[in-house]
Amino acid sequence: MPNGAETKARIESYLLARIPFVTVRTVERGRVLDILGELAQRKQLDIMVHTLSQGLRDLKTKQVVADDKSLLGALDLAGEWFQARSNLTVVFTDVQHLSEDNDVSRRFADLATLAEEHGGCMVVITSDPVWNSLQRMGMAVSLDLPDLDEMRHEIEVFLHPYSSAIRIEWEPADFDQAASILAGVTKIEALNILATFVVKKSVTKEDLLGLSQAKDSIFSELSGIERVSLKAGDHQVGGLSGLRQWLDRKRPLLTMDLRDRGMRPPRGVLLVGVPGCGKSLSAKAIASDWQLPLYRLDMGSILGHYVGQSENRFREALNTADTVAPCVLWIDEIEKGLAGSGSDSTGVTTRLVGQFLYWLQESRSRVFVVATANDVRSLPPELLRSGRFDDMFFVDLPETEERREIIQIYLRKYLRVPVPEEVLEKLVHLSDGFSGSDLQAAVAEIGYEAVRVGDANVPLDYYFGSFHNVVPLLRSAPERVEEVRQLRDRAIPASGKPRSTADRPGGNRRVVLG
Template sequence: MPNGAETRARIESYLLARIPFVTVRTVERSRALDMLGELARIKQLDILVHTLSQGLRDLRTRQPVTDDRSLLGALDLAGEWFQSRSNLTIVFTDVQHLSEDNDISRRFSDLATLAEEHGGSMVVITSDPVWTPLQRMGMAVSLDLPDMDEMRAEIESFLRPYSSDIPIEWGSAEYDQAASILAGVTKIEALNILATLVVKRSVTKDDLPGLSRAKDAIFNELAGLERVTLRDGDHRVGGLAGLRQWLDRKRPLLTMDLRDRGMRPPRGILLVGVPGCGKSLSAKAIAADWQLPLYRLDMASVFGHYVGQSEGRLRDALATADTVAPCVLWIDEIEKGLAGSGSDSTGITTRLVGQFLYWLQESRARVFVVATANDTRSLPPELLRSGRFDDMFFVDLPDQEERREIIGIYLGKYLRVPVAREVVDELVVLSEGFAGSDLQSAVAEIGYEAIRVGDDAVPVDYYYSAFRNVVPLLRSAPERVEEVRQLRDRAIPASGKARPSTDRTVGARRVVLG
């Protein structure tokens, strides 16, 4: 995508070449006008601009040239001036319905013809398409949102005047991270966010996570994704030490500038394994630990009844994720949305798979994807190819040490009194074969009893009975657990502990290095 400097150079060349009709596609009208105003001053160009609020005015002097503020009045004057003044450029900023064949579009077409005959130019700043016959009379250029380099320059330019009045603790790394976070918003939105830091009379390193929250507030009404609200302390994960070590190494890379090495930011992980062992909880924990907004994409809800509707919904959702980046995108049970590629008669699933894979491979937005699946065998093989996700982790039933950690987390959360070590030791033994969700359910039952009779009044036998009453998946459906465990050799163990393979023909499983 062209950055601001490239767009400015193209606009300059079009105006100097007297292209009769120029479209500037952008959502940043004020930024486009700033560029045109700079060109008017430096190149001494005769440029008038029309807005509905101020009418026609000279872009260099900002002085009004007529009392009539209407668009029709400006079009009439433009026709007269093109015939009487040479090398005149008129910029229009508030034009609606220019994408259709109507009276306004045809009047612009007539004016473009008149401008061509007299060496004039018209510029339309819009975010909408333009009627094809009109657009073919000139040239179009896109002014995209500021890239990281431009955003950093804007941030430094904004904060520099305050450096003598308030403490600004940011160094080069913090400016880079701030630019990375604010990429995807307009210049005005970025400066508004920075203004909230200035008014508190200091800019510290601790303010960086607040930039993500402020940016998220701008986009929290965008369609296509479900915003997941996270509460402090609700997303601690026990066990999964290997996964956590891997994530600790990847976190700084998500907001680093990696362009000089030609590398993209971390793309994400695919979590597979036994149901109830913390795959979905891990997505929430990652967003909470990294202090990033969490969005959930429900692949099943993407499907629509009409031709092209499903593809459009997925495209909008992924575009929204790119816009709100940096963020964590959680895709729960991805196999339900992308399974059976090529099996549906309409080919919808195949097209969705292709669209998702293209985005996963090509998008450079700082979106960290956490996809979960209970069975990868139903997923299209191309999704598992190297280069899609950064890695695939297998989440198994917790071992004794991991169960102790998980039980401790939930006892501390649900109870107000400490639990004796020997009691915890017995709970660890009783919970052999439990998934993380089973452990939570058992400790929650103890918590309910503590609320009813008081924490100190819960007998030890109740602790044990709460655990004995749980029937884990390993006992109720052992064949399902063993079926899922057949995938272990295809993924990195999330626990960080290699298990001996039951198949002598299979190589040693990869282990995440600490």
């Protein structure tokens, strides 16, 4: 049963049973008042609601019944009503400081006792915890944000009255995707976004992207993770065809409803390999190609100096990612925060690993994690177990065809004139052993000269000299490259080209598809 329907049924049973104190934990006050209003009409219940802006009013008639808008005045009046009337329900919506033993919480406890003696009922709508002694005087219920089914229903109900007046291009699959995108927002936030589409008198398939952007703007100031701005076309990836084909298969699954099969959305990918070969760029390219917001979690900034600080920061970051989903969460150099599990004297790393593993395994939010690591051997082995990430790819130095594709991408980006094919072939030959960042640096140097003297005036010798001047990692630190390459047998080649049997000690544990 959807949470909204279950919560409604429980609230109704508590009110009819005259439970003296009922707590509804939620951030959607308006949604709870809608439920209570419907119950007041259907069951003919006397329900009074207090807000600081309007004071006490009758929920059925909407009439204000007291001029005093203060909370203490409402508590005094509710006490008088409980003694004079039976079967009365009073709802409080703007209550603070109920989480501990204080004058306010004790006033509520006294009122709950009075309500129990006279068949009254008091309801508190809050998103904060309630003092334990007070909560034990009644019952509690939580109203979560709308789930997929509830959100889809709300979208359909909202748009239906406009179906004859505006153009609505959405098909059933589009309504499903819209509900998936809007997961994590309140009902009123979702309807406000849809209202902007109604105003322009059309709801098109392109508006699905607008849903993501509008949702992103709601949560742009949340703490814990950093929003990464992307521009279309700025993050093209050359080579890595195996990784790109794998991602193409995963993309539609991220927003599909997989609950009937008992499956979770794709969780993400771990990219390991030679530095400068496109691991971080791939995270940006995935978000850009999938038209999803990109958030970066810096593991280095998570670690704090005080007891519990690191764990709280990490928990907040993961909760924020769940809230802004669907999104891409980029964890750069994940080994910086999760390496050495069990070796630190305080146990912080072990607890962070435990938090992360639990979240990877249990969270059903549509967060696609792209984690990068230069040395997977320093990561705890339990993080690499099947079922955590969907797969692990090794990103190696680009081969000939991959270098040609990467060079062409940057030549088109930095120059305004075509480069002869024979020049391109020479650059591909000169760049043997280059990483992707080496190739970008070499072509960028040509671009700077083109800006200075004009694209057509850059001599060919300058092209070749720019590549000659680059000292790639393979020449400056060959032992480092070889050390990283020892990890190749533990991951799928991102290039999509299977390694030979000789390169796979004991055989490869994976089959490269596509």
